[in-house]
Amino acid sequence: MNAYCLATYRCYDEKADFTKKANGIAVGLTVGSWTELPEAQKAQMEKHLGKVISVIVHEPVNGESSADRYADISIAYPDVNFSRDIPALLVTIFGKLSMDGRIKLTDLSFSSDFLSSFPGPKFGIQGIRNLLGVHDRPLLMSIFKSVVGYELPALREQFYLQAAGGVDLIKDDEILFENPLTPLEKRIEVCMEAAAKASQETGQKLLYAVNITGPTSKLAEQAKKAIRAGANAILFNVLAYGFDVLHELSSDPEINVPIMAHPAMAGAFYPSPHYGITASVLLGKLMRLAGADLVLFPSPYGSVVMPLEENLAIKHMLLTTDLNKDYLYASDGEKSQLAPSFPVPSAGIHPGLVPHILRDFGEEVVVNAGGGIHGHPLGTIAGGQAFRQAIEASQRQIPLREYASTHKELQIAIETWGVKD
């Protein structure tokens, strides 16, 4: 029996015969030519031929112009045509086709055989909660304020203040590369010291996601060096290196810490309605497939904005337990075990947004803040505390303003940034 992976595209064209176009894709990106083949050869080639699954045409309606005419086209590609890796799949389904007019890759589902080559997140949500010993609330993460050009003592101080405020995770800045002021191993040493100090005071554990950078062939070695130096998580700029590199890092048994995927460069792919790859595939399905334990993406709340519905689509792809429906195409019923990845909506987050974040994402979310922690008028520690208070209030369904009346840090945060209604 043949197995297939399914790609769906939104394809804009003022007057194309979309059915013909879909057939052209199904043949052109697989066997190359079909109708002119002798019947005997067709029998042999059939298993390599792509299939048009559906063509749903949207004709322009009131107020739309002919440029708004599009079709959602789904094509099934036989697994037998490509190797079990993300580059081969992407080159097959959206290599040449990405350059063929106004076309965007909007969904992707895998055969159970293809999916079985991907162990997925090594930790996932449950694994990260186990590491932290936190099972009953959303997690809180913070981002360094400024790191480029700063030296180790400044980094240690910043780290300590964040940790002492009660955050669960701290990530490197994604633009912090190997550098003489704060080299990888020294940075880990001083930050993990600061973490230990804060931990004695807060009684909490903490994950520090260290940015793994440099030449592609040395990344695994860098990650292991970081782990030997004490790092208990890594940050990775996936799209600057490719999904396959993430897959290789996450599959490496010696890289036994959670991997946090940063969305740097994602804006080159997802925002156009006409080109690229939709956010739920790029930052949702593919990140989880490739093994990201946590995935950052632009929140719908701040200045760097992604629409809420796209956020929710990413969340769904990171969390869904119904892999048969969302990840698998024509599943044979075998249940896959891809662990869910933590969604981390980022940018523009302050305590007054926490009830919204929990309403939109539920409790399986990492509340992630930078300026909303460091910019607290009482300082970074109070900034973290205000967030923890906001999380607690939200979980107990107490209005933030009410809870703030007995919690000074939250009170001042609200005076500073307000509460989103």
Place this chain on the structure above:
Amino acid sequence: MNAYCLATYRCYDEKADFTKKANGIAVGLTVGSWTELPEAQKAQMEKHLGKVISVIVHEPVNGESSADRYADISIAYPDVNFSRDIPALLVTIFGKLSMDGRIKLTDLSFSSDFLSSFPGPKFGIQGIRNLLGVHDRPLLMSIFKSVVGYELPALREQFYLQAAGGVDLIKDDEILFENPLTPLEKRIEVCMEAAAKASQETGQKLLYAVNITGPTSKLAEQAKKAIRAGANAILFNVLAYGFDVLHELSSDPEINVPIMAHPAMAGAFYPSPHYGITASVLLGKLMRLAGADLVLFPSPYGSVVMPLEENLAIKHMLLTTDLNKDYLYASDGEKSQLAPSFPVPSAGIHPGLVPHILRDFGEEVVVNAGGGIHGHPLGTIAGGQAFRQAIEASQRQIPLREYASTHKELQIAIETWGVKD
């Protein structure tokens, strides 16, 4: 003295203060904050601070709406902030920023220090001409017709027919991955046999670019295996793996054959006016910087179309010898030695277009055809011959129709596809 790399963006916004936005980028993507720093610290941080180089605002003119308001913003980023690799540079200049509204990366120039970490193409145009012994005309390349699902004898036959027609290069289909029907080493064996046979007849040499695929960490090994098996060039889907992988492959002394960069997935980046990375940076500057000896991109002539001006911008970046102007920012005068890469405009090419290709690209070009060779009514050999005749006629400035009167293969090609006026 500080060295900087320069990034230019086209940034659309209906009412933004673009100067303020530019300052926000220059500070935000480097030191994080500036105005609030104590003066003593500013002195120390100055060398890490990005600089706004220019802000050129385009206000909407006749017929344009406020949505068409944009600015071209150039920012200089201190080298000291990032390591000497393409992922670090891209994450710095277009990591978070790519997600910040309607913004496209339109140009990129490097410091001579940054550039000095990139040897560039190992062969380049001259090296490829030397390998082929062809110095006096544009090269001719052909693409397999259908390969997925075919077995070795069919591949050998196709290869032989292409080679016998007088082409200089043959490339694998980019969607041909490691597979049981035509595995890498066997494929190379039969194709190089076919090449040798054709070579005895034509007296020509030939390069066969074998597709290197699979897990990222095994690519160099795959390439070396291919070379040991007799491959004399490799094809690589750069954008599915990342520029740094190309850089590592091209820098590897044991990978001593030309590398052909395929643009698969490039359409996810360049076509939108508002998002992504412009084609001349993506397929021009970065491909050459990372060491591609030949670069394929969609021609302006066929069905998969890129505008002529974008084609010419790519060509310029691949060929320019004035690196100080086009590649270097604030050069100290040191001359870089990046070899030029062969431009390979692809898709929709038939012999009747050859005079246009030579007019647009000059003689340092690879004429690349698939259907225009295999679809010749007299067969694939005649298809190659018709192209060689068209190239000869164009070089001698003889109108194609006139030359065709004494060259049957060209005559029939023209009858089939016409001549572009």
